[in-house]
Amino acid sequence: MTTVSLDAARTALSDACGEVTDATPADAVDGVPAALVARPGSTEETAAVLRAAAAQGLTVVPRGRGTKLTWGRPPESADVVLDLSRMNRVLDHAAGDLIVDTEAGALLSDVQQTVGSAGQRLALDEPVAGGTVGGMLATNASGPGRVAVGTARDLLIGVTVVRADGVIAKAGGRVVKNVAGYDLGKLVIGSFGTLVVVTRAVFRLHPVPAARRFVSVPFGTAEDASRLVQSVVHAQVVPAAVEVEWRVDGAGTVVVLLEGTAAGVEARAGTTRRLLGAGAEAAETAPPGWGVLPWTDEPGATGLKLTCALSGVAPVLAAVQRAAADAGVALTVRGSGAAGVLYAALGGDASTEAVADVVARTRAVCTEHGGALVVLDGPPAVKAALDTWGPVPAIDLMRRVKEQFDPERRLAPGRFVGGI
Amino acid sequence: MSGTHGTQTTAGPVLGNTPPEATSATGEAGDNAAGIEAVGRVAREVLPETGVIADPTQLRTYECDGLAHYRVTPALVVLPETTEQLAAVVKACAEHGVPFVARGSGTGLSGGALPRADGVLLVTSRMRTIREIRRADQRAIVEPGVINLDVTRAATGEGYYYAPDPSSQQICSIGGNLAENSGGAHCLKYGFTSNHVLGTELITPQGDVVQLGGLAPDSPGYDLLGTVVGSEGTLGIATTATVRLVRLPEEVRTLLVGFYSTDDAGAATSAIIGSGVLPAAIEMMDALAIEAAEAAVHCNYPDGAGAVLVIELDGAAAEVEHEYALVERFCQENGAFELRLAIDATERALIWRGRKSAFAAVGRISPDYIVQDGVIPRTALPEVLRAIAELSSSSGVRVANVFHAGDGNLHPLVLFDGEKEGATEAAEEVSGAILDLCITHGGAITGEHGVGVDKAAYMPKMFTDDDLDTMQLVRCAFDPGNISNPGKVFPTPRLCGEVPGKRKKAHPLVEAGLADAF
Numbered sequence: 001m002t003t004v005s006l007d008a009a010r011t012a013l014s015d016a017c018g019e020v021t022d023a024t025p026a027d028a029v030d031g032v033p034a035a036l037v038a039r040p041g042s043t044e045e046t047a048a049v050l051r052a053a054a055a056q057g058l059t060v061v062p063r064g065r066g067t068k069l070t071w072g073r074p075p076e077s078a079d080v081v082l083d084l085s086r087m088n089r090v091l092d093h094a095a096g097d098l099i100v101d102t103e104a105g106a107l108l109s110d111v112q113q114t115v116g117s118a119g120q121r122l123a124l125d126e127p128v129a130g131g132t133v134g135g136m137l138a139t140n141a142s143g144p145g146r147v148a149v150g151t152a153r154d155l156l157i158g159v160t161v162v163r164a165d166g167v168i169a170k171a172g173g174r175v176v177k178n179v180a181g182y183d184l185g186k187l188v189i190g191s192f193g194t195l196v197v198v199t200r201a202v203f204r205l206h207p208v209p210a211a212r213r214f215v216s217v218p219f220g221t222a223e224d225a226s227r228l229v230q231s232v233v234h235a236q237v238v239p240a241a242v243e244v245e246w247r248v249d250g251a252g253t254v255v256v257l258l259e260g261t262a263a264g265v266e267a268r269a270g271t272t273r274r275l276l277g278a279g280a281e282a283a284e285t286a287p288p289g290w291g292v293l294p295w296t297d298e299p300g301a302t303g304l305k306l307t308c309a310l311s312g313v314a315p316v317l318a319a320v321q322r323a324a325a326d327a328g329v330a331l332t333v334r335g336s337g338a339a340g341v342l343y344a345a346l347g348g349d350a351s352t353e354a355v356a357d358v359v360a361r362t363r364a365v366c367t368e369h370g371g372a373l374v375v376l377d378g379p380p381a382v383k384a385a386l387d388t389w390g391p392v393p394a395i396d397l398m399r400r401v402k403e404q405f406d407p408e409r410r411l412a413p414g415r416f417v418g419g420i
Numbered sequence: 421m422s423g424t425h426g427t428q429t430t431a432g433p434v435l436g437n438t439p440p441e442a443t444s445a446t447g448e449a450g451d452n453a454a455g456i457e458a459v460g461r462v463a464r465e466v467l468p469e470t471g472v473i474a475d476p477t478q479l480r481t482y483e484c485d486g487l488a489h490y491r492v493t494p495a496l497v498v499l500p501e502t503t504e505q506l507a508a509v510v511k512a513c514a515e516h517g518v519p520f521v522a523r524g525s526g527t528g529l530s531g532g533a534l535p536r537a538d539g540v541l542l543v544t545s546r547m548r549t550i551r552e553i554r555r556a557d558q559r560a561i562v563e564p565g566v567i568n569l570d571v572t573r574a575a576t577g578e579g580y581y582y583a584p585d586p587s588s589q590q591i592c593s594i595g596g597n598l599a600e601n602s603g604g605a606h607c608l609k610y611g612f613t614s615n616h617v618l619g620t621e622l623i624t625p626q627g628d629v630v631q632l633g634g635l636a637p638d639s640p641g642y643d644l645l646g647t648v649v650g651s652e653g654t655l656g657i658a659t660t661a662t663v664r665l666v667r668l669p670e671e672v673r674t675l676l677v678g679f680y681s682t683d684d685a686g687a688a689t690s691a692i693i694g695s696g697v698l699p700a701a702i703e704m705m706d707a708l709a710i711e712a713a714e715a716a717v718h719c720n721y722p723d724g725a726g727a728v729l730v731i732e733l734d735g736a737a738a739e740v741e742h743e744y745a746l747v748e749r750f751c752q753e754n755g756a757f758e759l760r761l762a763i764d765a766t767e768r769a770l771i772w773r774g775r776k777s778a779f780a781a782v783g784r785i786s787p788d789y790i791v792q793d794g795v796i797p798r799t800a801l802p803e804v805l806r807a808i809a810e811l812s813s814s815s816g817v818r819v820a821n822v823f824h825a826g827d828g829n830l831h832p833l834v835l836f837d838g839e840k841e842g843a844t845e846a847a848e849e850v851s852g853a854i855l856d857l858c859i860t861h862g863g864a865i866t867g868e869h870g871v872g873v874d875k876a877a878y879m880p881k882m883f884t885d886d887d888l889d890t891m892q893l894v895r896c897a898f899d900p901g902n903i904s905n906p907g908k909v910f911p912t913p914r915l916c917g918e919v920p921g922k923r924k925k926a927h928p929l930v931e932a933g934l935a936d937a938f
Contacts, residue, residue, distance in 0.1 A: 096694060096799035097828075119696065140638060151638070153646055154615050161890075169890035173882070175795045177827045178864035179601045179650050180871055180882055181909065182891040183614065186646025195642070207696030230556065234579065236670035238736050260739045267738035309635035311556040340636050370557075370635030392641045394630040397897065401642055404893040417641040 006035055009056050013038050013080065016048035027081050029061045030074035031380045034081045041086045043160055043168055043199040050197065051166030053080055053410065060164075061412045062193040064105055064132030068139045071376050072192045073388055076414035082197060084134055090114045091200070098205040099157065099174055104134030104198045120205040123149040125291045127343075134198050140190030143291040144241035144257060147338045149206060152189045158202035159185040164406040169196075176204045187401070193412040194420050195405045209259035212240075213269040214283045214290075217276040219252040222321065226314035228254040229337035231275045233310065237268045242338035245289070246317065248330050248347075254337065255287055293343050294332040295377060300348025302355050302378035306362060308340045312369025319365035320344055320358065327354040340371060352385045363390055389417040445873055445907030446492045447519060447538030455516035456495045459540055462512035463498045466505045471546070473497035482541050485526040485533040486588075490873055494521070494535035499543045503621065503629060503659040506542060510657065511627025513540060519903045522657045524565060524593030528600060529791060530872030532652045532908055539903075542657060544595045550574050551660070557635055558665045559618065564595025564658050568602075571663065580665035583610040586868070587776050598658050601650030603868030605701040605775070606732070608826035610666065612868070614649040619662030622648060625655070625899035634662055647894055652870050653905040655898040669734035672700075673744055674768040677729045677751045678722030678758035682706050682821070685727035686801045688754035689825045692731070693798065695750065697743045702826035703730040703775050706805075709782070709820040709833070710774075716781030719774030722758040729825065730775050778822040779833065786818070786835035788844075790851045794858030795867040798828040807857050808832055817843075817850045829867035830858070856881070871909045879911050889914060 006022075013020045013036060023034035040046040053060050058079035063069060065085060084105035092101040095118040102111050108126050111133060115121060124136065125143020135141075142151040149155065158172035161184065171184035188198055219225045225244050232242050232254075241257035254276065258268045273280040295301035308316045317333065320342075324331035330347030344362075346355050355378070363373035367390075375388040392398070395418045402409075402420045414420075463472045473479060474496055483491040500506040513520045519539035526533055535541045547563040550571065554560065555578045560571055568589040571582040585604035586592055592602070597613045598620065610616075619633035633645040648655050679685040685704050692699065705713065707726050713719050721728050729751070733743045744761075751759055762768040782789050796804050805821065812819040820833040832854050836847035855865050855878060865871070865878045879888060888910060896916035898904070906913060 094797065094799070096690065097797040098693070099797075142638075146637075150611075150615060153643060154611060163890060167886050167890065169887045170883070171887065171891065173864050174862045175797055175828060175864050175867075177603060177607070177612070177795050177824070177829045177867040179603075179612075179868055180864050180866050180875070181879065181888070182647055182894050183601075183650055184647070184891060184894070186614070186643045187894065189643055189646070190638070191642055207698070210696075233558065234555075234667065236667060236736060238667075238669075238739075260736070261742045264736060264739035264742055268736050305638070307636040307638055309554070309557040309559070311554070312636070341638060366636075372636065372640050374640050389640050393639070394632055394644060395641065396628075397624065397630060397644060398642045400897040401644070401894065404897045 009058055009079065010036060012052040012056050013049060016052040017045045019086065023081060029063070029078040029081065030070045032074045032078050034061070034078040036079065037081045037083050039083045039086045043162060046082070046197055046199050047162045047166045047168050049080070049082060050162050050164060054165050057408070057410070059410045059413055062134065062138065062197045064135035065107070065130055067128045067131040068135055068141065071139055072415045073383065074380065074415070075412050084132065084199070087199060093118065095120060099176070099202055100205055101174065101200070101202045102133050103200055104132065104137070106133050107131070108133055108136055115205055116208065119208050121208050122203050123155060123206045124152060127291060127293045128296070133201055137189050137198055137201060138191065138193050142341070144243050144336055146341070147242055147336055148240040148259070153186050155203045156185040156189065156201060157204050159188060159198060160200035161188060161196035161198050163196050164408065164411050172202065174202050192416045194402060194416045195411065197411070211260060211262040211265040212284065213258045213265045214286055215256045215258065215269055215272045215276060215280055216253050216283065216287060217280040219254055222314045222317035225252055225254055225317060225337065228276055229310070229313060232256050232272060233338050235271065235275055237272050237275070239272070239338060242336065243290070244313070244317070244333065244335060244337040244342065246321070246331070246333040248332045253287070255290070289334065294334045295345035298345055298348055300379050302346040302350070302382050303376045304344040304346065304359065304362070305374045305376045306335070306342040306344060306366050307371035308366050308369040309371065310338070310340050312366070312371060313337050313340060315369060316342065316362070316365050316371070320362045323358040323361040327357045329354050329358055352382050355382050356386055359386055392417045445876070446534060447536040449493070449495065449537040451538035452516070452518060455518040456538070456540070458516045459509060459512045459518050460496050463496070463509050466508045467498065467500060471499045471501065473499070482523070482535060482543070485523065485528045485531060487529050487531040487872070487874055490531045490534050492535050492537050494541040495538060496540045497543060498540055499546050501546045503623070506657060506659060507623050507627050507629050509540070509542065510623050510625065513903055514626045514901060517901060517903065519906050521905050522595070522599065522653045524596030525567070525591050527588040527592040528596060528870060528872065529793070530866065530870040530874040532600060532870045532872035532905070533596070534873050536907070544593065544657070547659065553578060553665070554635070555580065559635055559662055560665055561660055561662050562594050563660060564593060564598070566594045568592050568594060568597060575665050576668070579668050581668055582616070582663055583666045584613045584616055587779070594661050594663070595658050598649055598661055599651070599653045600868070600870040603829070605703055605824060608702060608824065609698050609700045614646060616664045617645070617649050617661050618664055620645060620648065620658045621660040622656045622658055625901065625904035629659070652872060652909050654895060654909055656904060671737040671740040672732065672734045672768070673740055674762040674771050675731045675747065676721065676760045676771045677731065677756045678725040679727045679729070679754070679756055681726040682805050683802050684755035685729050686805065686825065688729065688751045688756065689801070690799065691750040691754060692747055693826060695746055697746050699731050699743070699747070699826065700734045701730065701732040702824070704728070704821070704823055704825040705775065705778060706821040708818060709778050709822045712781040712785045712820060713774040713778050715784040717773050717777045719770060721774055730771055775822070782820055782833045782835065786837070788836050788838045790834040790847055792830065792832045792834065792851055792854050793866045793869040794830045794832070794855050794863060796828045796830065796858050796861045796863035798826070800861040801825065801828060804830070804857055804861055808854055811850055811853055815846055815850050817846050819850065828863065873908055876909060876911045879909070
């Protein structure tokens with residue numbers, strides 16, 4: 001609570017929104033205690049809460065189900081947790097137009113269930129189970145399927161947001177093809193709640209494929225992994241995903257997902273097995289851990305996101321493995337070799353210094369290959385000691401965008417790049 | 421979308437009561453002459469003599485883009501060859517408060533590259549190097565003046581191509597594509613420019629050079645790249661683009677299907693998409709558009725067709741085989757009377773020639789026409805087409821329909837003879853009414869041509885003041901001086917000095933004695 005009393009804030013927020021409660025320790029945001037929790041039921045109520053918060057000078061951290069609140073840096077302050085879980089309706093599934101219009105607090109799994117009844121899907125993986133549409137957008141979460149259809153930025157076609165000053169605005173619309181006005185949806189994706197609060201989103205959908213096949217092959221070295229990935233991406237089998245996994249015992253697997261018609265998938269799986277060579281096997285079900293972040297269920301682990309150009313997959317894999325081995329840190333890697341997005345888990349018993357060493361050495365190689373390393377998740381002490389976001393080009397321009405949208409720095413202050 | 425349209429020479433209407441020449445959108449000649457002179461001095465210092473044009477006759481050759489009925493002569497034209505030269509000129513513009521407009525090949529159809537009479541036109545056509553084809557990375561890095569099709573040509577030998585394919589792809593530039601978020605016939609399956617540009621080096625309106633995105637995806641920080649692509653030159657000038665290269669498909673099948681009515685063709689389209697088949701393209705032309713195309717390029721479309729569909733399937737051979745069987749069945753079930761499959765590249769080209777020539781071909785059957793670019797939800801297609809037909813018959817204004825049926829992007833061609841009294845106004849009225857139809861059906865006023873100067877006045881029909889104001893917050897972050905292509909996209913500029921929601925006085929609770937400020 002920065003400038004006003006808790007009672008005054010509670011009163012003001014309660015006027016704006018029917019459901020305001022005192023925060024409990026469980027409402028802390030990445031270790032930062034919150035004072036109040038507001039649960040608006042509509043975009044208008046969200047706007048009223050934000051106006052009241054603005055009038056009170058309160059900081060606000062938006063939250064869906066809180067599954068990724070430890071990603072990024074902890075906020076400097078969290079006077080109000082703006083909980084969107086009441087706004088959980090899937091508003092409209094226009095199956096004929098292959099779109100879905102949903103409130104931001106809706107569970108991604110509920111959206112999938114609704115559109116799935118018409119044989120459709122929102123082609124976004126859920127690397128952390130149990131999250132909301134808004135949380136997925138705020139963190140730009142993605143999974144193996146990004147190779148075929150991309151990420152949230154390729155699927156979001158309309159968005160309704162509430163600004164820090166309580167003004168409601170929308171961009172895009174309900175049609176897939178639309179170039180009228182700025183694409184604010186893209187700006188909001190991955191902004192970690194620091195620009196606006198998303199209350200509603202419209203996505204394009206895809207048909208659920210009739211058949212899927214997973215073709216897996218073991219690999220030994222980083223160079224082997226890269227060679228296998230390259231052999232698949234330059235072929236014409238049109239993979240839906242090409243995952244690289246390096247388990248903690250050093251065993252590696254490349255898994256290619258093929259989606260399509262039964263006959264088509266059968267033929268493409270055959271071609272893919274030939275491409276991957278000896279030891280390649282096809283299965284109809286996903287291997288264990290498919291699309292799950294490697295630090296899931298690893299208490300105290302540090303989660304890294306490594307990105308690079310495709311030609312950088314081998315050097316990045318090699319670098320992180322060498323750095324982890326040198327520092328004596330247990331390492332698991334899983335991610336998309338065909339997208340150049342790998343996730344690494346560093347064992348929970350590693351010292352902060354050891355983690356810092358792995359991060360620094362690996363980051364240099366990611367950067368050299370056109371990418372970046374972000375410390376996405378980890379214990380507070382480890383994150384506090386590290387430059388979690390790393391160097392960010394165009395940071396000055398980003399600060400100016402923040403300054404325009406949230407000049408008082410009240411939305412999730414400090415969670416994002418460069419202390420935004 | 422169609423360069424053939426953009427480069428043909430119909431006189432075209434002057435839209436609305438107030439031509440943009442006379443509005444604040446394009447400035448007045450002679451304004452800030454000292455500023456223009458100062459920018460010209462800088463340009464001459466950093467550029468060779470041929471790179472700076474100030475001669476009035478030569479300036480006039482740049483007076484319009486593909487939307488030729490808006491014409492404004494720029495005060496100065498600069499043709500830089502390097503990022504450094506361009507940045508120096510932009511910096512000078514910022515210092516002297518001189519507006520600038522970037523232009524690639526000038527094929528845009530919304531007047532997005534219409535010059536400013538009080539400003540500088542920055543033409544990127546001399547920045548035309550394909551710097552790298554990076555097969556292993558499935559990326560190319562190109563300069564903004566590079567022609568769209570040349571990226572594909574450079575990558576084909578490696579088994580790759582650049583997917584976004586506006587009809588003007590033989591002449592339009594990547595920089596222009598990036599500014600407009602250009603589409604094309606194949607974006608139904610492959611997406612738009614915004615899905616294929618992964619990075620850019622941008623000169624901000626203040627003359628700074630920044631890198632947004634790059635070879636790897638998901639750059640940390642705000643997705644400024646996603647906001648810049650499609651911002652119609654209002655957030656700066658791209659000096660490189662890192663683009664995705666897509667693997668050439670194993671198999672391509674192009675079909676031409678004749679129907680007796682647009683209703684039947686629309687129903688077939690819905691059946692195909694509803695079944696889960698995602699063709700690379702589904703294009704529709706109605707009887708009038710077919711008539712025009714026949715007159716122009718003798719494409720030999722099916723006799724007596726009330727509508728044709730051009731459907732292209734591509735991908736892994738085993739999948740295309742299956743999809744083709746489905747498409748054939750859905751067309752037959754919905755009244756197709758003729759179905760032709762191109763057996764080779766020549767036949768495929770012939771099928772596409774009718775479609776791609778459609779805009780220009782309309783010039784054969786009408787002295788003047790307006791190209792619309794509205795979008796509707798695909799399921800509203802039959803209803804909207806009937807409404808357009810009613811509009812046409814009640815007004816006596818002929819409308820030819822050519823469009824991307826798969827994604828509901830309509831290109832009604834409103835035909836008229838500008839020599840006839842009242843004909844221009846009647847055509848404009850029909851054109852505007854078609855846009856209104858798109859908006860009331862939950863669609864958009866532009867699917868791929870952009871807002872530019874042409875549709876800025878329609879933006880308030882689609883967006884509230886708060887929506888537009890919020891978009892302009894981005895503008896103010898990038899371009900506080902409002903010098904980067906001012907007058908485009910937004911109906912009214914925002915003064916960037918205003919900071920929304922900023923409290924100017926003491927906190928109300930503090931004032932009321934209810935709380936203390938620490």
